[in-house]
Amino acid sequence: xxxxxxxxxxxxxxxxxxxxxxxxxxxxxxxxxxxxxxxxxxxxxxxxxxxxxxxxxxxxxxxxxxxxxxxxxxxxxxxxxxxxxxxxxxxxxxxxxxxxxxxxxxxxxxxxxxxxxxxxxxxxxxxxxxxxxxxxxxxxxxxxxxxxxxxxxxxxxxxxxxxxxxxxxxxxxxxxxxxxxxxxxxxxxxxxxxxxxxxxxxxxxxxxxxxxxxxxxxxxxxxxxxxxxxxxxxxxxxxxxxxx
Numbered sequence: 100x101x102x103x104x105x106x107x108x109x110x111x112x113x114x115x116x117x118x119x120x121x122x123x124x125x126x127x128x129x130x131x132x133x134x135x136x137x138x139x140x141x142x143x144x145x146x147x148x149x150x151x152x153x154x155x156x157x158x159x160x161x162x163x164x165x166x167x168x169x170x171x172x173x174x175x176x177x178x179x180x181x182x183x184x185x186x187x188x189x190x191x192x193x194x195x196x197x198x199x200x201x202x203x204x205x206x207x208x209x210x211x212x213x214x215x216x217x218x219x220x221x222x223x224x225x226x227x228x229x230x231x232x233x234x235x236x237x238x239x240x241x242x243x244x245x246x247x248x249x250x251x252x253x254x255x256x257x258x259x260x261x262x263x264x265x266x267x268x269x270x271x272x273x274x275x276x277x278x279x280x281x282x283x284x285x286x287x288x289x290x291x292x293x294x295x296x297x298x299x300x301x302x303x304x305x306x307x308x309x310x311x312x313x314x315x316x317x318x319x320x321x322x323x324x325x326x327x328x329x330x331x332x333x334x335x336x337x338x339x340x341x342x343x
Contacts, residue, residue, distance in 0.1 A: 121315035125293070128308035180317050187316075188291055190284040191265075203276050212275055235270035258296035259305075265289040287316050 190196045218225035219232045269285035272278065290312040297306030 121311060125308045125311035125315060128304045128311060184287060184316065187284045187287040189288075191288050196281075196284065200272070200281055203278055203281065207276065215274060232274060235267060235274055258292055258299055262289055262292040262296050265292055283316060286312060290316060 216232070265285050266289040269282045269289060272285060273282035276282075290309055293305060293312055294309035297303075297309060
């Protein structure tokens with residue numbers, strides 16, 4: 100299978116496979132804005148490694164992460180996405196969002212997280228988990244740079260700090276919970292922050308990251324419904340009493 104065919108198949112059939120690749124690219128652009136700081140450079144390089152590893156997985160990988168199938172080009176989906184995008188952007192400001200986040204983390208299986216961390220020891224088999232872990236950790240370095248440790252610096256740095264916080268939380272949430280709806284709301288907010296911070300800092304990499312985040316959110320919206328249906332079905336099945 101050649102690279103072009105693998106990419107087209109991924110875009111048409113596997114939105115769950117392609118959207119992390121786009122988010123990693125956006126994170127790499129975000130990191131490139133501040134490569135004068137070591138944390139930002141680590142962020143950018145680690146996201147780049149995630150892009151490379153995930154791209155190779157798309158082209159040649161077999162096994163590894165479970166990939167639900169679907170199509171991103173459903174009739175009316177793009178219009179529906181833009182209609183819902185604003186709602187997802189403001190969700191992190193609503194108490195119900197954090198109540199759900201708290202509930203999910205309270206019921207999180209430590210064994211599952213341990214398994215994901217173990218996956219990072221085999222990046223050739225699990226580049227997706229490895230990539231998420233890399234740039235989630237590197238986000239801490241970007242946070243330190245954007246905040247200049249304890250004091251904010253340069254024009255637009257407050258927005259950059261908010262952006263770094265938001266997308267790092269999105270990465271950690273996606274990695275640990277597999278709840279794309281929760282992670283997606285943080286990335287939707289990050290899209291707006293990236294555009295605002297890029298314009299304020301007059302930075303083309305940061306400004307360019309905004310439409311890339313937007314594209315990632317669109318692909319994420321195509322898997323969110325299927326993922327939630329699968330999640331609810333699994334919860335319902337688990338709640339049913341076993342047959343005598």
